[in-house]
Amino acid sequence: MDTAEPRPGWDQLHQGDRRRGWDERHRSGDFEGEGPNPTLVLALAGVLPGTALELAAGSGTNAVWLAQQGWRTTAVDWSPVGLANGMAKAEAAGVEVEWLELDLLAWSPPTGSFDLVVIVYLHVPPEERAQIYPQAAAAVAPGGRLLIVGHDRLNATEGEGGPPDTVRLFTAEEVAAELLSADPDLVVERAEVVRRVPPPGRAPIDSLLVIRRPALPKE
Numbered sequence: 001m002d003t004a005e006p007r008p009g010w011d012q013l014h015q016g017d018r019r020r021g022w023d024e025r026h027r028s029g030d031f032e033g034e035g036p037n038p039t040l041v042l043a044l045a046g047v048l049p050g051t052a053l054e055l056a057a058g059s060g061t062n063a064v065w066l067a068q069q070g071w072r073t074t075a076v077d078w079s080p081v082g083l084a085n086g087m088a089k090a091e092a093a094g095v096e097v098e099w100l101e102l103d104l105l106a107w108s109p110p111t112g113s114f115d116l117v118v119i120v121y122l123h124v125p126p127e128e129r130a131q132i133y134p135q136a137a138a139a140v141a142p143g144g145r146l147l148i149v150g151h152d153r154l155n156a157t158e159g160e161g162g163p164p165d166t167v168r169l170f171t172a173e174e175v176a177a178e179l180l181s182a183d184p185d186l187v188v189e190r191a192e193v194v195r196r197v198p199p200p201g202r203a204p205i206d207s208l209l210v211i212r213r214p215a216l217p218k219e
């Protein structure tokens with residue numbers, strides 16, 4: 001997937017311009033590719049479906065796939081064009097997804113509400129990540145999981161696609177440390193680099209983080 005930024009220097013742009021930049025990306029073609037993110041698919045193998053929330057869902061490829069797997073899925077993005085693409089995909093696939101047009105910097109999901117919260121390829125500046133990711137973790141219900149897939153830092157030198165601005169890349173370990181410092185109850189299940197081809201082959205190199213919120217003790 002090509003996650004190159006909508007236009008140069010967008011970190012400096014007003015939020016409205018950044019959102020419109022994503023609208024342009026989603027309008028100009030389906031850069032998310034045909035199927036769901038392969039790292040997401042591998043990480044969810046064997047996980048029983050329940051309620052799922054995808055943040056920064058874009059054109060909805062992953063959200064529609066989740067719904068097809070039986071997850072009762074809510075998809076959030078601030079791009080109405082992306083969400084419209086997602087709605088069309090859901091209709092074609094014959095699945096229901098709840099689509100919410102919201103700015104993740106102005107809204108936070110309800111706490112403790114979802115069995116699965118997913119973020120795939122949201123590469124915002126670190127100060128925005130520090131707001132959005134802990135809110136995503138807080139939305140996980142007891143016994144549920146937060147699953148984050150990003151372009152790993154290695155992607156800049158050894159991989160393909162992703163933001164050219166390396167300050168917006170991260171490793172799974174870095175994000176895990178940030179989230180656990182805010183909420184020490186969380187349990188890291190996986191914090192890994194996922195390569196699609198062995199080096200020196202070039203393909204996206206993902207960081208995969210799976211975090212679980214322990215279930216409540218039985219009375």
Ligand SMILES: C[S@@+](CC[C@H](N)C(=O)[O-])C[C@H]1O[C@@H](n2cnc3c(N)ncnc32)[C@H](O)[C@@H]1O
Nearest residue numbers: 003022032056057058077078079103104120121
């Ligand atoms: C690279 S796309 C990823 C889309 C999808 N998760 C995927 O992997 O196919 C990043 C998405 O983040 C969304 N986004 C960026 N900042 C956002 C914000 N503050 N609130 C909501 N969505 C945002 C953009 O609109 C865009 O659709």
